[in-house]
Amino acid sequence: MQKGKKNKNTDDSAYIEFVVEKYSKMLFRICFVLLCNEADAEDAVQETFLKYFTKAPAFSSEEHRKAWLIRVATNICKNALRFRMRHATVDINEVKNIGVNDKDVGIMEAIMELPPKYKIVMDLYYIEGYRIKEISDITGATPAAIRKRLQYARNSLKMEFERGDSFEV
Amino acid sequence: MKSNQKYIQEYVRVMKTVDISDEMSKRIIDICSNTVVDRRTVKTPAIAAISCAAVAAVAAVGIPKIVRSSRRK
Numbered sequence: 001m002q003k004g005k006k007n008k009n010t011d012d013s014a015y016i017e018f019v020v021e022k023y024s025k026m027l028f029r030i031c032f033v034l035l036c037n038e039a040d041a042e043d044a045v046q047e048t049f050l051k052y053f054t055k056a057p058a059f060s061s062e063e064h065r066k067a068w069l070i071r072v073a074t075n076i077c078k079n080a081l082r083f084r085m086r087h088a089t090v091d092i093n094e095v096k097n098i099g100v101n102d103k104d105v106g107i108m109e110a111i112m113e114l115p116p117k118y119k120i121v122m123d124l125y126y127i128e129g130y131r132i133k134e135i136s137d138i139t140g141a142t143p144a145a146i147r148k149r150l151q152y153a154r155n156s157l158k159m160e161f162e163r164g165d166s167f168e169v
Numbered sequence: 170m171k172s173n174q175k176y177i178q179e180y181v182r183v184m185k186t187v188d189i190s191d192e193m194s195k196r197i198i199d200i201c202s203n204t205v206v207d208r209r210t211v212k213t214p215a216i217a218a219i220s221c222a223a224v225a226a227v228a229a230v231g232i233p234k235i236v237r238s239s240r241r242k
Contacts, residue, residue: 013202020198028189042193046200053201107183126177127184154173161176 020049023066026128027073033119034077036112044080048073067138070128074120074139081116110160118153121146
């Protein structure tokens with residue numbers, strides 16, 4: 001990132017709308033799987049965009065911008081989780097309010113049961129289509145650790161699905 | 170890996186249904202737009218005038234005493 005350089009388009013509300021429309025869904029999904037709570041996820045997405053538009057960093061490419069947003073969003077979620085660990089409890093029933101079909105609520109709950117570091121890796125790999133090296137760059141973990149987390153996540157997901165009887169072939 | 174394929178497919182299918190609400194998107198756009206506008210207005214003449222006044226005051230009076238005394242130490 002080229003710090004200090006300001007993006008000239010940042011003041012343009014059309015530009016803000018463009019960026020929010022483009023990345024809000026992806027960021028919300030990442031924040032939601034990490035926080036297991038719709039309201040907290042929305043707050044995290046809002047904070048991420050606020051950081052983006054107030055800092056207004058310049059990026060060399062669209063991928064660079066996307067990776068920055070993911071990194072910032074995951075850091076905000078980690079901070080929120082750390083705060084929650086000290087101050088409050090997690091209500092997993094929130095997943096029912098997210099618009100997921102009734103038959104998928106069990107699957108979503110199984111996904112939510114995974115530890116955060118597995119969920120973020122699963123999301124980046126299977127949903128966003130990042131490669132292991134790229135995930136390594138975004139999360140700061142080594143490629144070997146990412147591979148291992150993916151393996152654990154797949155196995156854990158299988159166990160959660162089978163345990164919750166939420167998956168029917 | 171292959172034995173997990175059906176679970177992965179389910180995972181991807183369900184996760185792709187997760188989306189932020191339109192109202193929230195609009196709210197974020199509004200908040201971000203207002204924040205950026207606020208930052209711009211803060212930088213306009215009011216701050217510049219205060220900065221100039223502060224510089225002029227320091228130039229006229231000299232470096233504040235408290236700073237001088239700490240420097241002597």
